[in-house]
Amino acid sequence: MSDLALKILSLEKKYASGVKALDGIDLEVKKGDFFALLGPNGAGKSSTIGIISSLVTKTSGSVKIFDIDIDEDFNEAKRKLGVVAQEINFSPFEKVEDIVITQAGYYGISASQAKPKTETTLKRLGLWEKRSEQARNLSGGLKRRLMIAKALIHDPELLILDEPTAGVDIELRRGMWDFISEINNQGTTIILTTHYLEEAEQLCKNIAIIDKGKIVENTSMKELLSKLDVQSFVLDLNQPLKNLPSITGYAMTLSDPSTLVVAIEKDKSINEFFAELSKMGISVKSMRNESNRLEELFMEIVKSND
Protein backbone atom coordinates (compact mmCIF):
# COMPACT_ATOMS: atom_id res chain seq x y z
CA MET A 1 0.00 0.00 0.00
CA SER A 2 1.42 3.37 -0.97
CA ASP A 3 0.82 6.58 0.95
CA LEU A 4 -1.02 8.07 -2.02
CA ALA A 5 -4.71 8.93 -2.12
CA LEU A 6 -4.53 9.67 -5.83
CA LYS A 7 -2.04 8.82 -8.52
CA ILE A 8 -2.51 9.98 -12.09
CA LEU A 9 -0.13 8.93 -14.85
CA SER A 10 0.01 10.25 -18.43
CA LEU A 11 -3.67 11.13 -18.39
CA GLU A 12 -5.04 12.32 -21.72
CA LYS A 13 -8.49 13.44 -22.73
CA LYS A 14 -9.53 14.32 -26.24
CA TYR A 15 -13.20 15.19 -26.71
CA ALA A 16 -15.22 14.17 -29.75
CA SER A 17 -15.07 17.81 -30.88
CA GLY A 18 -11.30 17.38 -31.26
CA VAL A 19 -10.44 19.53 -28.23
CA LYS A 20 -7.52 18.09 -26.28
CA ALA A 21 -8.38 18.93 -22.68
CA LEU A 22 -5.60 16.93 -21.01
CA ASP A 23 -2.21 16.40 -22.55
CA GLY A 24 -0.59 13.64 -20.51
CA ILE A 25 -0.75 14.92 -16.93
CA ASP A 26 0.95 13.26 -13.95
CA LEU A 27 -0.26 14.02 -10.46
CA GLU A 28 0.14 12.58 -6.99
CA VAL A 29 -1.85 13.50 -3.90
CA LYS A 30 -0.78 12.09 -0.57
CA LYS A 31 -3.19 10.65 2.01
CA GLY A 32 -4.40 13.33 4.40
CA ASP A 33 -3.36 16.19 2.10
CA PHE A 34 -5.38 19.34 1.47
CA PHE A 35 -4.49 19.77 -2.18
CA ALA A 36 -5.30 22.68 -4.50
CA LEU A 37 -5.78 22.04 -8.20
CA LEU A 38 -5.83 25.44 -9.83
CA GLY A 39 -5.95 26.71 -13.37
CA PRO A 40 -7.72 29.21 -15.60
CA ASN A 41 -11.08 28.38 -17.18
CA GLY A 42 -10.76 25.59 -19.74
CA ALA A 43 -7.35 24.52 -18.41
CA GLY A 44 -8.42 20.91 -17.78
CA LYS A 45 -9.42 20.94 -14.08
CA SER A 46 -12.98 19.77 -14.61
CA SER A 47 -11.88 17.12 -17.13
CA THR A 48 -9.42 15.76 -14.56
CA ILE A 49 -12.03 15.68 -11.82
CA GLY A 50 -14.61 14.29 -14.24
CA ILE A 51 -12.33 11.36 -15.09
CA ILE A 52 -11.56 10.64 -11.42
CA SER A 53 -15.27 10.62 -10.61
CA SER A 54 -16.37 8.72 -13.76
CA LEU A 55 -18.34 11.57 -15.32
CA VAL A 56 -15.83 11.79 -18.17
CA THR A 57 -14.13 8.89 -19.95
CA LYS A 58 -10.38 9.16 -20.36
CA THR A 59 -8.68 8.78 -23.71
CA SER A 60 -5.55 7.19 -22.22
CA GLY A 61 -3.43 7.07 -19.08
CA SER A 62 -4.11 5.66 -15.65
CA VAL A 63 -5.83 6.81 -12.47
CA LYS A 64 -5.46 5.09 -9.11
CA ILE A 65 -7.53 6.01 -6.07
CA PHE A 66 -5.95 4.60 -2.91
CA ASP A 67 -4.00 2.18 -5.13
CA ILE A 68 -7.17 0.96 -6.87
CA ASP A 69 -6.90 1.29 -10.63
CA ILE A 70 -10.16 2.70 -12.00
CA ASP A 71 -9.77 0.47 -15.06
CA GLU A 72 -9.74 -2.61 -12.84
CA ASP A 73 -12.39 -1.88 -10.20
CA PHE A 74 -13.92 1.57 -10.57
CA ASN A 75 -16.84 0.77 -8.27
CA GLU A 76 -14.48 -0.14 -5.42
CA ALA A 77 -12.50 3.07 -6.04
CA LYS A 78 -15.72 5.11 -6.05
CA ARG A 79 -16.60 3.87 -2.56
CA LYS A 80 -13.66 5.86 -1.24
CA LEU A 81 -14.56 8.99 -3.16
CA GLY A 82 -16.89 11.90 -2.40
CA VAL A 83 -17.45 14.63 -4.96
CA VAL A 84 -18.93 18.09 -4.55
CA ALA A 85 -19.62 18.96 -8.17
CA GLN A 86 -19.42 22.45 -9.62
CA GLU A 87 -23.09 22.50 -10.65
CA ILE A 88 -26.03 21.68 -8.41
CA ASN A 89 -26.89 18.07 -9.21
CA PHE A 90 -29.76 17.00 -6.98
CA SER A 91 -33.45 16.83 -7.77
CA PRO A 92 -34.97 20.21 -6.83
CA PHE A 93 -38.30 18.56 -6.01
CA GLU A 94 -37.07 16.24 -3.28
CA LYS A 95 -36.82 17.10 0.39
CA VAL A 96 -33.42 17.95 1.85
CA GLU A 97 -33.31 14.96 4.20
CA ASP A 98 -34.52 12.56 1.49
CA ILE A 99 -31.77 13.74 -0.87
CA VAL A 100 -29.04 12.93 1.65
CA ILE A 101 -30.57 9.59 2.71
CA THR A 102 -31.04 8.60 -0.94
CA GLN A 103 -27.42 9.46 -1.64
CA ALA A 104 -26.37 7.19 1.25
CA GLY A 105 -28.51 4.45 -0.27
CA TYR A 106 -26.58 4.68 -3.53
CA TYR A 107 -23.53 3.69 -1.46
CA GLY A 108 -25.36 0.69 -0.02
CA ILE A 109 -26.28 2.31 3.30
CA SER A 110 -29.86 1.57 4.34
CA ALA A 111 -32.18 4.45 5.27
CA SER A 112 -32.25 3.42 8.95
CA GLN A 113 -28.45 3.40 9.11
CA ALA A 114 -28.16 6.69 7.22
CA LYS A 115 -30.59 8.67 9.40
CA PRO A 116 -28.32 9.38 12.41
CA LYS A 117 -25.40 10.44 10.17
CA THR A 118 -27.75 12.55 8.05
CA GLU A 119 -28.96 14.35 11.16
CA THR A 120 -25.42 15.03 12.40
CA THR A 121 -24.23 16.26 9.01
CA LEU A 122 -27.26 18.44 8.34
CA LYS A 123 -26.99 19.94 11.83
CA ARG A 124 -23.27 20.62 11.39
CA LEU A 125 -23.97 22.38 8.08
CA GLY A 126 -26.92 24.36 9.43
CA LEU A 127 -29.47 22.54 7.27
CA TRP A 128 -31.37 20.55 9.88
CA GLU A 129 -34.13 23.14 10.21
CA LYS A 130 -34.68 22.91 6.45
CA ARG A 131 -34.74 19.09 6.31
CA SER A 132 -38.39 18.88 5.29
CA GLU A 133 -38.22 21.56 2.61
CA GLN A 134 -37.98 20.86 -1.09
CA ALA A 135 -34.42 21.56 -2.24
CA ARG A 136 -35.59 24.12 -4.80
CA ASN A 137 -36.66 26.41 -1.95
CA LEU A 138 -33.13 26.66 -0.50
CA SER A 139 -30.94 29.69 -1.08
CA GLY A 140 -27.83 29.34 -3.27
CA GLY A 141 -25.55 29.02 -0.25
CA LEU A 142 -27.70 26.37 1.40
CA LYS A 143 -27.81 24.38 -1.83
CA ARG A 144 -24.01 24.39 -1.80
CA ARG A 145 -23.99 23.13 1.76
CA LEU A 146 -26.43 20.39 0.80
CA MET A 147 -23.99 19.33 -1.92
CA ILE A 148 -21.31 18.96 0.76
CA ALA A 149 -23.62 17.02 3.08
CA LYS A 150 -24.43 14.65 0.23
CA ALA A 151 -20.79 14.07 -0.63
CA LEU A 152 -19.87 13.27 2.98
CA ILE A 153 -22.69 10.91 3.90
CA HIS A 154 -20.69 7.74 3.14
CA ASP A 155 -17.53 8.96 4.94
CA PRO A 156 -15.30 9.20 1.87
CA GLU A 157 -11.54 8.97 2.31
CA LEU A 158 -10.97 11.35 -0.60
CA LEU A 159 -13.21 14.39 -0.99
CA ILE A 160 -13.10 16.40 -4.21
CA LEU A 161 -14.49 19.92 -4.06
CA ASP A 162 -14.94 21.44 -7.49
CA GLU A 163 -15.42 25.16 -6.90
CA PRO A 164 -17.73 24.54 -3.96
CA THR A 165 -17.97 28.15 -2.82
CA ALA A 166 -18.79 29.76 -6.17
CA GLY A 167 -21.45 32.39 -5.54
CA VAL A 168 -21.47 31.87 -1.76
CA ASP A 169 -21.20 34.91 0.53
CA ILE A 170 -18.10 35.42 2.69
CA GLU A 171 -19.65 34.43 6.01
CA LEU A 172 -21.09 31.21 4.65
CA ARG A 173 -17.87 30.47 2.78
CA ARG A 174 -15.80 30.79 5.94
CA GLY A 175 -18.18 28.51 7.80
CA MET A 176 -17.87 25.95 5.04
CA TRP A 177 -14.08 26.11 5.15
CA ASP A 178 -14.01 25.62 8.90
CA PHE A 179 -16.08 22.50 8.40
CA ILE A 180 -13.92 21.20 5.55
CA SER A 181 -10.71 21.91 7.51
CA GLU A 182 -12.13 19.94 10.43
CA ILE A 183 -12.81 16.99 8.12
CA ASN A 184 -9.28 17.22 6.73
CA ASN A 185 -7.88 17.26 10.28
CA GLN A 186 -9.80 14.06 10.93
CA GLY A 187 -7.86 12.40 8.09
CA THR A 188 -9.91 12.91 4.94
CA THR A 189 -7.82 13.81 1.91
CA ILE A 190 -9.17 16.87 0.13
CA ILE A 191 -8.68 18.10 -3.41
CA LEU A 192 -9.97 21.59 -4.03
CA THR A 193 -10.46 23.64 -7.14
CA THR A 194 -11.47 27.23 -6.62
CA HIS A 195 -11.31 30.63 -8.21
CA TYR A 196 -10.81 32.21 -4.79
CA LEU A 197 -7.05 31.82 -4.63
CA GLU A 198 -6.90 33.38 -1.19
CA GLU A 199 -8.80 30.33 0.05
CA ALA A 200 -6.40 27.92 -1.59
CA GLU A 201 -3.47 29.82 -0.08
CA GLN A 202 -4.94 29.66 3.41
CA LEU A 203 -6.21 26.10 3.36
CA CYS A 204 -4.06 23.95 1.10
CA LYS A 205 -0.76 22.31 1.89
CA ASN A 206 0.15 21.35 -1.67
CA ILE A 207 -0.77 22.74 -5.04
CA ALA A 208 -0.77 21.92 -8.74
CA ILE A 209 -1.44 24.47 -11.43
CA ILE A 210 -2.84 23.16 -14.68
CA ASP A 211 -2.88 25.17 -17.89
CA LYS A 212 -3.74 24.13 -21.44
CA GLY A 213 -4.05 20.51 -20.35
CA LYS A 214 -0.62 20.33 -18.72
CA ILE A 215 0.61 20.56 -15.14
CA VAL A 216 2.81 23.65 -15.11
CA GLU A 217 3.52 23.71 -11.36
CA ASN A 218 3.29 21.02 -8.71
CA THR A 219 4.78 21.75 -5.33
CA SER A 220 4.00 22.64 -1.73
CA MET A 221 2.19 25.89 -1.06
CA LYS A 222 5.10 27.10 1.06
CA GLU A 223 7.61 26.36 -1.69
CA LEU A 224 5.48 28.11 -4.27
CA LEU A 225 4.95 31.22 -2.19
CA SER A 226 8.67 31.44 -1.50
CA LYS A 227 9.15 32.01 -5.23
CA LEU A 228 7.48 35.37 -4.90
CA ASP A 229 10.24 37.98 -5.52
CA VAL A 230 8.36 41.08 -4.51
CA GLN A 231 5.47 41.57 -2.12
CA SER A 232 3.35 44.68 -1.91
CA PHE A 233 2.05 45.96 1.41
CA VAL A 234 -0.55 48.61 2.14
CA LEU A 235 0.21 50.76 5.18
CA ASP A 236 -2.52 52.82 6.87
CA LEU A 237 -0.78 55.84 8.41
CA ASN A 238 -1.61 57.64 11.63
CA GLN A 239 -1.05 61.07 10.04
CA PRO A 240 -1.57 62.02 6.39
CA LEU A 241 1.51 62.81 4.30
CA LYS A 242 1.86 65.83 2.04
CA ASN A 243 4.68 64.32 -0.06
CA LEU A 244 5.76 60.83 -1.00
CA PRO A 245 8.72 59.81 1.19
CA SER A 246 11.81 58.26 -0.40
CA ILE A 247 13.74 55.30 1.03
CA THR A 248 16.48 53.74 -1.12
CA GLY A 249 15.62 50.19 -2.30
CA TYR A 250 11.89 50.42 -1.51
CA ALA A 251 9.46 51.53 -4.24
CA MET A 252 6.55 53.44 -2.74
CA THR A 253 3.35 55.14 -3.88
CA LEU A 254 0.69 57.09 -2.04
CA SER A 255 -2.76 55.87 -2.94
CA ASP A 256 -4.14 58.68 -0.74
CA PRO A 257 -2.44 60.93 1.86
CA SER A 258 -3.01 58.36 4.62
CA THR A 259 -2.27 55.19 2.64
CA LEU A 260 1.23 54.22 1.61
CA VAL A 261 1.87 51.26 -0.70
CA VAL A 262 5.35 49.72 -0.66
CA ALA A 263 6.89 46.93 -2.77
CA ILE A 264 9.44 44.98 -0.74
CA GLU A 265 11.80 42.58 -2.49
CA LYS A 266 12.33 39.10 -1.01
CA ASP A 267 15.91 39.84 0.15
CA LYS A 268 15.01 43.16 1.79
CA SER A 269 14.14 43.54 5.45
CA ILE A 270 10.74 44.80 6.57
CA ASN A 271 12.26 45.84 9.91
CA GLU A 272 14.78 48.03 8.13
CA PHE A 273 11.98 49.67 6.17
CA PHE A 274 10.01 50.39 9.34
CA ALA A 275 13.13 51.77 11.02
CA GLU A 276 13.55 54.21 8.11
CA LEU A 277 9.91 55.26 8.38
CA SER A 278 10.33 55.89 12.14
CA LYS A 279 13.33 58.08 11.45
CA MET A 280 11.14 60.18 9.18
CA GLY A 281 8.51 60.41 11.91
CA ILE A 282 5.98 58.38 9.99
CA SER A 283 3.95 56.05 12.22
CA VAL A 284 1.90 53.14 10.85
CA LYS A 285 -1.55 52.27 12.18
CA SER A 286 -1.98 48.96 10.34
CA MET A 287 -0.56 46.90 7.48
CA ARG A 288 -1.93 44.34 4.98
CA ASN A 289 -0.96 42.58 1.76
CA GLU A 290 -1.91 44.67 -1.25
CA SER A 291 -3.27 41.63 -3.06
CA ASN A 292 -3.36 37.90 -2.74
CA ARG A 293 0.16 36.49 -3.03
CA LEU A 294 -0.91 33.29 -4.69
CA GLU A 295 -2.88 35.27 -7.23
CA GLU A 296 0.29 37.11 -8.29
CA LEU A 297 2.19 33.87 -8.73
CA PHE A 298 -0.70 32.21 -10.49
CA MET A 299 -0.88 35.02 -13.03
CA GLU A 300 2.88 34.86 -13.53
CA ILE A 301 2.91 31.10 -14.11
CA VAL A 302 -0.04 31.12 -16.47
CA LYS A 303 1.37 34.06 -18.44
CA SER A 304 4.75 32.39 -18.81
CA ASN A 305 2.98 29.33 -20.24
CA ASP A 306 1.43 31.41 -23.08
Next chain:
Amino acid sequence: MTRNKEILNSLITLTVREVRRFLRIWVQTLVPPAVTMSLYFVIFGSLIGPRIGEMNGLDYIQFMIPGLVMLSVITSSYANVVSSFFGVKFQRSIEELMISPMPNIVILTGFIIGGVARGVMVGIIVFLVSLFFYPDFTIVDPLLTISVLILTAILFSLMGFLNAIYADTFDDISVVPTFVLTPLIYLGGVFYSITILPEFWQKVSLANPMLYVVNTFRQGMLGVSDISVSFSLIMQVFFIILFGAFALYLLKKGTGIRQ
Protein backbone atom coordinates in the same frame (compact mmCIF):
# COMPACT_ATOMS: atom_id res chain seq x y z
CA MET B 1 -21.88 -5.26 5.52
CA THR B 2 -21.40 -7.59 2.57
CA ARG B 3 -21.17 -6.25 -0.94
CA ASN B 4 -24.36 -8.06 -1.94
CA LYS B 5 -26.26 -6.46 0.95
CA GLU B 6 -24.97 -3.05 -0.13
CA ILE B 7 -26.08 -3.66 -3.70
CA LEU B 8 -29.53 -4.68 -2.46
CA ASN B 9 -29.74 -1.50 -0.37
CA SER B 10 -28.79 0.54 -3.45
CA LEU B 11 -31.50 -1.16 -5.51
CA ILE B 12 -34.10 -0.59 -2.80
CA THR B 13 -33.07 3.09 -2.58
CA LEU B 14 -33.35 3.69 -6.30
CA THR B 15 -36.63 1.80 -6.54
CA VAL B 16 -38.15 3.72 -3.62
CA ARG B 17 -37.00 6.97 -5.21
CA GLU B 18 -38.57 6.03 -8.54
CA VAL B 19 -41.88 4.95 -7.01
CA ARG B 20 -41.95 8.00 -4.74
CA ARG B 21 -41.42 10.19 -7.82
CA PHE B 22 -44.51 9.04 -9.71
CA LEU B 23 -46.63 8.84 -6.55
CA ARG B 24 -45.69 12.44 -5.69
CA ILE B 25 -47.14 13.57 -9.02
CA TRP B 26 -50.06 11.08 -9.02
CA VAL B 27 -52.36 13.65 -10.63
CA GLN B 28 -50.14 13.54 -13.71
CA THR B 29 -49.20 9.87 -13.60
CA LEU B 30 -52.11 7.81 -12.25
CA VAL B 31 -55.29 9.82 -12.80
CA PRO B 32 -55.14 10.66 -16.55
CA PRO B 33 -55.26 7.01 -17.78
CA ALA B 34 -58.31 6.40 -15.56
CA VAL B 35 -60.08 9.47 -17.00
CA THR B 36 -59.16 8.72 -20.63
CA MET B 37 -60.12 5.07 -20.39
CA SER B 38 -63.43 5.95 -18.72
CA LEU B 39 -64.21 8.05 -21.80
CA TYR B 40 -63.30 5.13 -24.08
CA PHE B 41 -65.58 2.84 -22.08
CA VAL B 42 -68.43 5.36 -22.18
CA ILE B 43 -68.14 6.22 -25.88
CA PHE B 44 -66.94 3.00 -27.53
CA GLY B 45 -68.21 0.57 -24.92
CA SER B 46 -71.56 1.84 -23.72
CA LEU B 47 -72.68 4.15 -26.59
CA ILE B 48 -71.23 2.75 -29.81
CA GLY B 49 -70.43 -0.80 -28.62
CA PRO B 50 -74.01 -2.17 -28.67
CA ARG B 51 -74.35 -1.03 -32.31
CA ILE B 52 -71.13 -2.83 -33.25
CA GLY B 53 -72.36 -6.07 -31.74
CA GLU B 54 -70.02 -8.92 -30.94
CA MET B 55 -66.29 -9.22 -31.64
CA ASN B 56 -64.80 -12.76 -31.59
CA GLY B 57 -68.01 -13.91 -29.91
CA LEU B 58 -67.73 -11.40 -27.06
CA ASP B 59 -69.55 -8.17 -26.14
CA TYR B 60 -67.61 -5.33 -27.73
CA ILE B 61 -66.90 -3.62 -24.41
CA GLN B 62 -65.71 -6.94 -22.97
CA PHE B 63 -63.44 -7.45 -26.00
CA MET B 64 -62.05 -3.93 -25.61
CA ILE B 65 -61.11 -4.13 -21.89
CA PRO B 66 -57.85 -6.11 -22.22
CA GLY B 67 -56.72 -3.87 -25.09
CA LEU B 68 -57.36 -0.70 -23.16
CA VAL B 69 -55.63 -2.06 -20.05
CA MET B 70 -52.63 -2.96 -22.21
CA LEU B 71 -52.69 0.45 -23.92
CA SER B 72 -52.45 2.09 -20.48
CA VAL B 73 -49.71 -0.25 -19.25
CA ILE B 74 -47.57 0.27 -22.35
CA THR B 75 -47.83 4.07 -22.39
CA SER B 76 -47.42 4.44 -18.61
CA SER B 77 -44.38 2.19 -18.19
CA TYR B 78 -42.70 3.74 -21.23
CA ALA B 79 -43.51 7.29 -20.16
CA ASN B 80 -42.35 6.69 -16.59
CA VAL B 81 -38.86 5.55 -17.49
CA VAL B 82 -38.29 7.89 -20.41
CA SER B 83 -39.31 10.95 -18.40
CA SER B 84 -37.59 9.91 -15.19
CA PHE B 85 -34.25 8.96 -16.76
CA PHE B 86 -34.25 11.96 -19.08
CA GLY B 87 -35.18 14.07 -16.03
CA VAL B 88 -32.14 12.93 -14.07
CA LYS B 89 -29.98 13.66 -17.11
CA PHE B 90 -31.53 17.10 -17.51
CA GLN B 91 -31.24 17.99 -13.79
CA ARG B 92 -27.73 16.50 -13.68
CA SER B 93 -28.75 14.28 -10.76
CA ILE B 94 -27.54 11.42 -12.93
CA GLU B 95 -24.12 12.46 -11.62
CA GLU B 96 -25.21 11.17 -8.19
CA LEU B 97 -25.75 7.75 -9.72
CA MET B 98 -22.61 7.76 -11.83
CA ILE B 99 -20.30 8.87 -9.03
CA SER B 100 -21.70 6.19 -6.73
CA PRO B 101 -20.40 2.59 -6.74
CA MET B 102 -23.73 1.22 -7.94
CA PRO B 103 -23.28 -1.34 -10.72
CA ASN B 104 -24.96 -0.43 -14.02
CA ILE B 105 -27.33 -3.37 -13.74
CA VAL B 106 -28.66 -1.95 -10.46
CA ILE B 107 -29.23 1.46 -12.06
CA LEU B 108 -31.07 -0.15 -14.98
CA THR B 109 -33.09 -2.47 -12.72
CA GLY B 110 -34.11 0.39 -10.40
CA PHE B 111 -35.52 2.44 -13.27
CA ILE B 112 -37.23 -0.60 -14.83
CA ILE B 113 -38.89 -1.54 -11.52
CA GLY B 114 -40.13 2.06 -11.29
CA GLY B 115 -41.63 1.78 -14.78
CA VAL B 116 -43.17 -1.63 -14.06
CA ALA B 117 -44.65 -0.38 -10.78
CA ARG B 118 -46.37 2.52 -12.51
CA GLY B 119 -47.46 0.39 -15.48
CA VAL B 120 -48.96 -2.30 -13.26
CA MET B 121 -50.59 0.24 -10.96
CA VAL B 122 -52.19 2.04 -13.91
CA GLY B 123 -53.25 -1.32 -15.41
CA ILE B 124 -55.03 -2.24 -12.18
CA ILE B 125 -56.69 1.19 -11.97
CA VAL B 126 -57.98 0.95 -15.56
CA PHE B 127 -59.23 -2.60 -14.95
CA LEU B 128 -61.08 -1.46 -11.82
CA VAL B 129 -62.61 1.42 -13.83
CA SER B 130 -63.72 -1.08 -16.51
CA LEU B 131 -65.65 -3.03 -13.85
CA PHE B 132 -67.97 -0.03 -13.45
CA PHE B 133 -68.93 -0.47 -17.08
CA TYR B 134 -68.80 -4.27 -17.24
CA PRO B 135 -69.16 -5.68 -13.69
CA ASP B 136 -69.45 -9.33 -14.84
CA PHE B 137 -65.89 -9.45 -16.19
CA THR B 138 -63.95 -12.51 -15.00
CA ILE B 139 -60.31 -13.25 -15.78
CA VAL B 140 -59.95 -16.61 -17.53
CA ASP B 141 -56.25 -17.26 -16.88
CA PRO B 142 -54.88 -15.08 -14.04
CA LEU B 143 -51.34 -16.49 -14.28
CA LEU B 144 -50.99 -15.71 -17.99
CA THR B 145 -52.64 -12.31 -17.45
CA ILE B 146 -50.21 -11.33 -14.69
CA SER B 147 -47.22 -12.73 -16.62
CA VAL B 148 -48.06 -10.74 -19.75
CA LEU B 149 -48.81 -7.64 -17.70
CA ILE B 150 -45.37 -7.73 -16.07
CA LEU B 151 -43.45 -8.79 -19.19
CA THR B 152 -45.08 -5.98 -21.20
CA ALA B 153 -44.31 -3.41 -18.52
CA ILE B 154 -40.66 -4.56 -18.41
CA LEU B 155 -40.35 -4.50 -22.21
CA PHE B 156 -41.74 -0.98 -22.61
CA SER B 157 -39.85 0.33 -19.59
CA LEU B 158 -36.67 -0.86 -21.30
CA MET B 159 -37.69 0.86 -24.51
CA GLY B 160 -38.32 4.06 -22.54
CA PHE B 161 -34.89 3.74 -20.97
CA LEU B 162 -33.20 3.39 -24.38
CA ASN B 163 -35.14 6.40 -25.67
CA ALA B 164 -34.00 8.46 -22.67
CA ILE B 165 -30.35 7.47 -23.13
CA TYR B 166 -30.34 8.85 -26.66
CA ALA B 167 -32.56 11.87 -25.90
CA ASP B 168 -30.95 15.30 -25.80
CA THR B 169 -34.08 17.43 -25.69
CA PHE B 170 -37.67 17.16 -24.44
CA ASP B 171 -38.75 16.76 -28.08
CA ASP B 172 -36.67 13.58 -28.28
CA ILE B 173 -38.67 11.93 -25.52
CA SER B 174 -42.03 12.67 -27.09
CA VAL B 175 -41.29 11.70 -30.71
CA VAL B 176 -41.31 7.91 -30.22
CA PRO B 177 -44.45 7.74 -28.04
CA THR B 178 -46.37 10.09 -30.34
CA PHE B 179 -45.32 8.93 -33.78
CA VAL B 180 -44.38 5.28 -33.21
CA LEU B 181 -45.95 3.78 -30.10
CA THR B 182 -49.43 5.29 -30.25
CA PRO B 183 -50.16 4.40 -33.92
CA LEU B 184 -48.80 0.87 -33.44
CA ILE B 185 -50.92 0.32 -30.32
CA TYR B 186 -54.11 1.65 -31.92
CA LEU B 187 -53.50 -0.54 -34.98
CA GLY B 188 -52.46 -3.48 -32.81
CA GLY B 189 -55.87 -4.92 -32.10
CA VAL B 190 -56.96 -2.84 -29.14
CA PHE B 191 -60.31 -2.02 -30.71
CA TYR B 192 -60.76 -4.84 -33.23
CA SER B 193 -59.85 -8.39 -34.11
CA ILE B 194 -57.60 -8.59 -37.18
CA THR B 195 -59.94 -11.26 -38.55
CA ILE B 196 -62.27 -8.44 -39.63
CA LEU B 197 -59.51 -6.98 -41.87
CA PRO B 198 -58.94 -7.92 -45.52
CA GLU B 199 -56.33 -10.68 -45.88
CA PHE B 200 -53.59 -8.29 -47.03
CA TRP B 201 -54.00 -6.03 -43.97
CA GLN B 202 -54.16 -9.05 -41.70
CA LYS B 203 -50.68 -10.01 -42.95
CA VAL B 204 -49.44 -6.45 -42.55
CA SER B 205 -50.81 -6.43 -38.99
CA LEU B 206 -48.70 -9.46 -38.13
CA ALA B 207 -45.63 -7.24 -38.44
CA ASN B 208 -46.93 -5.03 -35.63
CA PRO B 209 -45.37 -6.15 -32.30
CA MET B 210 -48.24 -4.58 -30.33
CA LEU B 211 -50.63 -7.10 -31.87
CA TYR B 212 -48.82 -9.90 -30.02
CA VAL B 213 -48.78 -8.07 -26.69
CA VAL B 214 -52.47 -7.13 -26.85
CA ASN B 215 -53.64 -10.53 -28.03
CA THR B 216 -51.62 -12.50 -25.49
CA PHE B 217 -53.10 -10.34 -22.76
CA ARG B 218 -56.58 -10.86 -24.22
CA GLN B 219 -55.93 -14.60 -24.21
CA GLY B 220 -55.13 -14.37 -20.49
CA MET B 221 -58.14 -12.24 -19.63
CA LEU B 222 -60.78 -13.62 -22.04
CA GLY B 223 -59.34 -16.79 -23.55
CA VAL B 224 -59.41 -15.46 -27.14
CA SER B 225 -56.50 -14.45 -29.35
CA ASP B 226 -55.75 -13.82 -33.03
CA ILE B 227 -52.19 -15.16 -32.77
CA SER B 228 -50.04 -17.87 -31.13
CA VAL B 229 -49.59 -17.09 -27.44
CA SER B 230 -46.43 -19.13 -26.94
CA PHE B 231 -44.72 -17.44 -29.90
CA SER B 232 -45.70 -14.06 -28.51
CA LEU B 233 -44.34 -14.86 -25.04
CA ILE B 234 -41.04 -16.12 -26.46
CA MET B 235 -40.68 -12.94 -28.53
CA GLN B 236 -41.38 -10.75 -25.49
CA VAL B 237 -38.72 -12.51 -23.45
CA PHE B 238 -36.30 -12.36 -26.40
CA PHE B 239 -36.75 -8.59 -26.80
CA ILE B 240 -36.47 -8.01 -23.05
CA ILE B 241 -33.09 -9.78 -23.06
CA LEU B 242 -32.00 -7.97 -26.23
CA PHE B 243 -32.99 -4.47 -25.05
CA GLY B 244 -31.70 -5.12 -21.52
CA ALA B 245 -28.29 -6.18 -22.83
CA PHE B 246 -28.18 -3.19 -25.17
CA ALA B 247 -29.09 -0.77 -22.36
CA LEU B 248 -26.30 -2.20 -20.18
CA TYR B 249 -23.86 -1.88 -23.06
CA LEU B 250 -24.82 1.78 -23.54
CA LEU B 251 -24.49 2.48 -19.79
CA LYS B 252 -21.02 0.89 -19.75
CA LYS B 253 -20.00 2.86 -22.80
CA GLY B 254 -21.46 6.03 -21.29
CA THR B 255 -23.58 6.86 -24.35
CA GLY B 256 -25.65 9.95 -23.72
CA ILE B 257 -24.49 10.28 -20.12
CA ARG B 258 -20.71 10.55 -20.10
CA GLN B 259 -18.49 12.93 -22.07
